Amino acid sequence: MVSLHRAFTQHRPFSLSPDMIWLLICQGVAHHVNVHAETLRSRFVRHQGKARIKVLRNDFIKGSPENPWGEVINEFSLRIRDHIGPAHDLFVPRFSSTSSTERIAAEIVLLYAVQSYFQFDLYTIRGIPAITLEGTEEDWQILADRARAFAQFDLEWWFTPLQPILQELLRMGPHFHFGLKSAGLSDR
Structure with a gap:
């Protein structure tokens, strides 16, 4: 009306x-x-x-x-x-x-x-459908090595726990999608 x-x-x-x-x-x-x-x-x-x-x-x-x-x-x-x-x-x-x-x-x-x-x-499923690590394996190795060099500035307390994470990124590289799948974090 x-x-x-x-x-x-x-x-x-x-x-x-x-x-x-x-x-x-x-x-x-x-x-x-x-x-x-x-x-x-x-x-x-x-x-x-x-x-x-x-x-x-x-x-x-x-x-x-x-x-x-x-x-x-x-x-x-x-x-x-x-x-x-x-x-x-x-x-x-x-x-x-x-x-x-x-x-x-x-x-x-x-x-x-x-x-x-x-x-x-x-x-609904929430989450990240895919993560891509760009660059080459060599790039990731350089990143880990250079980060380790910062420890000389009294930052061992920070870079010591960071190193295993950087090494894992280097190790997984092109297999990172597989890592997500096996962790149950991807539906691909």
Whole structure:
């Protein structure tokens, strides 16, 4: 109603689609389902408590606006369909005006409607996908030797513990990816 009033007061055209009205209807139904979750449980699911739905997305980066949230919402929606059957199709519209935006909005309302029956978990693997040691083996040897030379400036306390690290970098060199794999730090 606010949008309609604003269009009127600003003398702007106004457009309605079946998706818009359907979303409003589904929001009302979702609220009703939440208020009466246990009474309606047997009409949606066969399990007691909350079934856990897990989605793994290794392409997510914390806080990135590029994360494909629509794909995740759709994945949760499809897994919900496995549990609730035809009730899923009641929420998700298929009008000629339905774009991916309207579908995602409807699927979010669906997730809201069935939140008493499911726990939604999104997992991602964090970490460094690859580390590359650049330069030649000789470069790394020179680095270790030159660092060792700094000890003469009363820095033995610092360079003595640093030497094993530099030697390990020298040893691993082109095999560093293998080192990450064997340590369980890389999925490559």
